[in-house]
Amino acid sequence: MIIYGTNGAHVHTTPLPGVACPRCSAPEGIQLSVFSRYAHIYWIPLFPYSKPTVAQCGHCQQVWDEKAMPKEVRSSSQALKKQTRAPFWHWTGIGLFVAALGWGAAVSSQDARANAAFLAAPRAGDIYTVRSTEDTKNYSLLKVVSAKGNTVELVANEYQINNSHPLSDLNSPEKYSRKPFSLTQFELQIMQNKGEITDVDRLGN
Ligand SMILES: [Zn+2]
Known part of the structure; x- marks a missing residue:
């Protein structure tokens, strides 16, 4: 009430x-x-x-x-x-309401800056939240295996869930494919611009 x-x-x-x-x-x-x-x-x-x-x-x-x-x-x-x-x-x-809105906007722009910075300098262990292109309600993960020069090696998570923050459900080693594939940093940038990469997490820092 x-x-x-x-x-x-x-x-x-x-x-x-x-x-x-x-x-x-x-x-x-x-x-x-x-x-x-x-x-x-x-x-x-x-x-x-x-x-x-x-x-x-x-x-x-x-x-x-x-x-x-x-x-x-x-x-x-x-x-x-x-x-x-x-x-x-x-x-x-x-x-209070205006202050909360301002705080929310500050946090989300800080998050967006962190995402852009992580994506510009990929590191092994970085995890990208990706959104399916056909069915935009489903999310999955890509994990960076290595980054050399302009090329980023990734493994795809083999599961999708209907949750824009799939990290806690999907991020266990056995849920990732064993076969890595490569993307260029430029391709990753395009995916982020298109809204296919919705979040970047660098765990353990
Ligand atoms: Zn009087």
């Missing part, structure tokens, strides 16, 4: 000079207060969505909400509402 709802917090109260109370006629008795209402999920504020404003007479304690606000008070109340900002913490949830 997801617990969500709305909540409010007091932001600001200020006296309204020069206005007599429309009810008890006390001079200088009126105060304006602004609140901020926000949506929350598990009590973490997500974003503010309204700023209710009330006027209160400190003398007779009469309270007016925005609908009932006397016209002597209304324009000051609207001006105060306009210049009052919701506190930053009412944006906590959205802030």
Whole structure:
């Protein structure tokens, strides 16, 4: 169950000079207060969505909400509402969400850079996750046996699974073919550009 709802917090109260109370006629008795209402999920504020404003007479304690606000008070109340900002913490949830997106993007670009670096300088033991060209839901592995000059010797895994991270299921020695084949680094680069190589892992480092 997801617990969500709305909540409010007091932001600001200020006296309204020069206005007599429309009810008890006390001079200088009126105060304006602004609140901020926000949506929350598990009590973490997500974003503010309204700023209710009330006027209160400190003398007779009469309270007016925005609908009932006397016209002597209304324009000051609207001006105060306009210049009052919701506190930053009412944006906590959205802030966390944006931070998480940014973190995810940073991690994935770091991963892509590491993949490109490994592919540009192959080493024995590197493992490439490859996607089947006909059936793009199936993934398998290629393992680098040796790399000399421009030529990379690989063995193909003999299994395919429907999982874009097949390493933990498929990477055991008996699941690889015994017959190596060769590709050039250029061919590997093309496979990566086409999206046929989706990941590069260099284990044990
Ligand atoms: Zn009053």
